[in-house]
Amino acid sequence: MKEMALKHRDHNWLFFNERVLLEAQCQDTPLLERLKFLAIFSSNLDEYFKVRISQLRQLKKVDKSLRKKLDLKGNKTLKSILELIAEQQTVFGKTLSAIVEELKTEQVFIHTDNTLSQNQLQFIDTYFDKEVAKHCEQIALDNPSKIKDGQLYFVCQNEDEKLHLLKIPSNEVGRFVSLPGEGHHYMFIDDVIRLKSASLSLMPVQQLYAIKLSRDAELYLDDDYTDMDLVDKIYQSLGQRKSGQPTRLLYDATMPTTLVSQLKELLQLGKVDMVKGGKYHNLSDFFSFPAPKDKPHLVYDQRPPLPHFALSSSNDIFKTIAEKDQIVHFPYQDFKVIEKFIQQAANDLKVTTIKMSLYRIAKESALTDALLTALKNGKKVLLFVEAQARFDEQNNIKWGRIFEEHGATVLYSVPNIKVHSKIALVERAVTEGPKRYVYIGTGNFNAKTAKIYSDHGLFTAHKKITKELAQVFQVLERTLIIPKSKRLMISPFNTRNKFLELIQQEIRFAKAGKTAKITAKMNSLEDRKMIKAIQDASEAGVSVRLIVRGFCRLVPKAEHELKPNEKPIYITSIIDRYLEHGRIYLFHNGGDEQMFIGSADWMTRNLDRRIEVLTPILDPTIFTELKDILTLQLNDTVKARVLDAEDNNHKVKSNRNNIRSQYAIYDYLKEKYHANS
Structure with missing residues (x-):
């Protein structure tokens, strides 16, 4: 073979x-x-x-x-x-x-x-x-x-x-x-x-x-x-x-x-x-x-982060999340909503517990101040600090020790495993019993990088999602060996198999003569098994469209190399004002589309050697919003370059109107939520 x-x-x-x-x-x-x-x-x-x-x-x-x-x-x-x-x-x-x-x-x-x-x-x-x-x-x-x-x-x-x-x-x-x-x-x-x-x-x-x-x-x-x-x-x-x-x-x-x-x-x-x-x-x-102050045209025009339409103005962020899932997009929207979430948790009398995974901690931030406030107010704070985050080890460990000195339970890396997930969980004691609120994102809890990294994050109080995320923290606390997860993808436990099942499902639809599509955006594509699965899907007639910012080991076939019924794999990369860092995975699923966002790329280390979390997008309005944003990126004709077999880095050729996706996303969110402001 x-x-x-x-x-x-x-x-x-x-x-x-x-x-x-x-x-x-x-x-x-x-x-x-x-x-x-x-x-x-x-x-x-x-x-x-x-x-x-x-x-x-x-x-x-x-x-x-x-x-x-x-x-x-x-x-x-x-x-x-x-x-x-x-x-x-x-x-x-x-x-x-x-x-x-x-x-x-x-x-x-x-x-x-x-x-x-x-x-x-x-x-x-x-x-x-x-x-x-x-x-x-x-x-x-x-x-x-x-x-x-x-x-x-x-x-x-x-x-x-x-x-x-x-x-x-x-x-x-x-x-x-x-x-x-x-x-x-x-x-x-x-x-x-x-x-x-x-x-x-x-x-x-x-x-x-x-x-x-x-x-x-x-x-x-x-x-x-x-x-x-x-x-x-x-x-x-x-x-x-x-x-x-x-x-x-x-x-x-x-x-x-x-x-x-x-x-x-x-x-x-x-x-x-x-x-x-x-x-x-x-x-x-x-x-x-x-940058000379009298030469503003020598730098990018100002595009200040937009306030989140629901969270930024909310007087009770927990009530807002409980009523409806909320999605945030950085740097297009203000990172302060993350800080507000933890600040309210720190001061809310009903909050009993705050748990977070911290991969790259800012040297000083409102987020770390809020966590210290929570400890001062007697909250149970459990933090997983990644001690092996390359080039940030010293600062992470310094903060870990500060949190410990103030009474937090701080957990560090486990041998051969990095915790790369971007997750937070808050527990409140309400009348009907304990209530959980969680955040699952694609980027770090870092206000500085949130200004230049393009990321997404989901706030939800969905009972089954929050229960499964609580199990992730149990794994980190060593009180649970294997989480039972039907909705979340959790590496290294079920992410690979879940992705492979979703790809095989698209292959079955294609072989049955139905529409079959896989659309994915990630930082890097390296894992052999995932590449093989994508190539098998393409040969079966599944339309495969990828956006990969960094390196991509998959070799797309030229038109003349395609077999009968085989669909081409089309891959682009976007390098622009912001660092594309979000991961979005979309499967057509016979018309009942499924979408996931989270911290994992299709790299062996993300699938097998790191703690990663990806969440399904269950709210239909958030689903539509993320798909709209993904579509703008798929249609980028200004900053997108084609990743072909020759690695020529040619710009996308198109007869369509010019679309610079990062600017189009900002304008989309501004028009959708702030048209009258």
């Missing part, structure tokens, strides 16, 4: 990041927003090296005979990946140069040292002496551990050819310096230091070369731990991010080869680990590039 063809996950992720880079090139995107897309591209790539490249490097430790048996070709894969990245970095450099030139026409200037006026030079002299020089730490490079992960440095040689580092203090003074002059003038702090390096007793400016080291971000914890052991080990292991195995040295391409060789030997890096870059690194710092 012919093996199913799949796209290479790591290669395909790079084509996802290419879509981000394409937005930076888009002339319709405001100039400073284009810089932010470059920042996103750069940030994504940094994480890719810290995590995925690190994992490929670990393959070298696997016995050669076993690598051959398992067809693990780490070096070959790494080489091809770096070739793709090099091509993208060339495009990145050209895009940045083009944006800088276009900004000049808007009287926004990013200067190098040879474009400065005498007045600006004098300003830099004073600014450097007062604000910068004290942070320019000079380090003898005699030990690789002195190079911190992600920190910007200059490298240079002294007269006896010993290597030295000069720290670029972007964290202390900011990456961009505002200069005097008519219009808007800025300069990289890097160039300020280059200009003033003589005052630091260093070699001349032309012999300072920028470098940045990325280190392995995996923690490689042992498997034999209890809950608190796990938390302590993670907390203690966070330092490995600073001293972990180097995975990439990004260096100025103008650096002499002799100096490159010295660095390579000192850091014990392979040839593939030495990556040529431009004059500037850490360009994710463009997130903080100043």
Whole structure:
């Protein structure tokens, strides 16, 4: 039997990041927003090296005979990946140069040292002496551990050819310096230091070369731990991010080869680990590039979150939810409804218990304040804090300990399982007995990310849904091993089987000559069994339409490859102002449509190795609203790109009117609920 063809996950992720880079090139995107897309591209790539490249490097430790048996070709894969990245970095450099030139026409200037006026030079002299020089730490490079992960440095040689580092203090003074002059003038702090390096007793400016080291971000914890052991080990292991195995040295391409060789030997890096870059690194710092207040057209127009038509104005949020299920859409609607839900629970005399799963906790927020208030008011608060949320472990554990100190019951990760679900449960003691109110969402309980992540969440007091969600928390509390769920999809217990049953149902309808459709939106599609099921459905005549933001391993067939009665699988991806993060799954079901939303993608880890929750949409008005929103995204003709077999990232071709789905969704909700306001 012919093996199913799949796209290479790591290669395909790079084509996802290419879509981000394409937005930076888009002339319709405001100039400073284009810089932010470059920042996103750069940030994504940094994480890719810290995590995925690190994992490929670990393959070298696997016995050669076993690598051959398992067809693990780490070096070959790494080489091809770096070739793709090099091509993208060339495009990145050209895009940045083009944006800088276009900004000049808007009287926004990013200067190098040879474009400065005498007045600006004098300003830099004073600014450097007062604000910068004290942070320019000079380090003898005699030990690789002195190079911190992600920190910007200059490298240079002294007269006896010993290597030295000069720290670029972007964290202390900011990456961009505002200069005097008519219009808007800025300069990289890097160039300020280059200009003033003589005052630091260093070699001349032309012999300072920028470098940045990325280190392995995996923690490689042992498997034999209890809950608190796990938390302590993670907390203690966070330092490995600073001293972990180097995975990439990004260096100025103008650096002499002799100096490159010295660095390579000192850091014990392979040839593939030495990556040529431009004059500037850490360009994710463009997130903080100043936006001139008199140039509003250089950024996106203001689209403030809309108040929720029912929840925002409700005097009793529990009564509103009990009367009817409520759906919220971020960032189109105000995240304050989540905070209001917990705030009312904290102060409501009838509330006895609050339970939540927290995957990425904000450093400070109204939500955490509300939970502390609930504890002060004597509520039972149970929180599941994900101690293994990559790059947020330290903050999550810090908050977990704060909650514990105030009397909360805090549970942490279990071995080999992450809790990725976005769920909350409130219990109230009312006249007729205990009453539950729950929230099931696609995004984190985080007010900051809710402004830029596109997500959905359901509030409901439905007895059967709330009872099943209560069982999820029992599983987390270790008082229940397997939840009994007929309505919710709960990974790793029934999600995979439920999805496969729904797909098989569509196949049966198709074979019976009835209309059969599968429509799904997710972040990533990777799981082999799910891909095989979708391909089987397509061959049986089921119409399959997918929206996948990130990587997608499914290889769609071209028209000429389709068998008789086979329907094509059409996949698009939307990269725009907001990060598409919601998961929506819609099955035609013979005309009695079924829809689910929740936290799980069709990835093996989401189906088999994480606690995930997806809820059916039972309320007909909410069903219609979500389907309308999904339809707008399916019909996007402005920001959607086709995910075909060749990964060309072509824009959707259409003769229809232009639809930019994110803006259309905002307008849809505004017209539906606020037309007369």
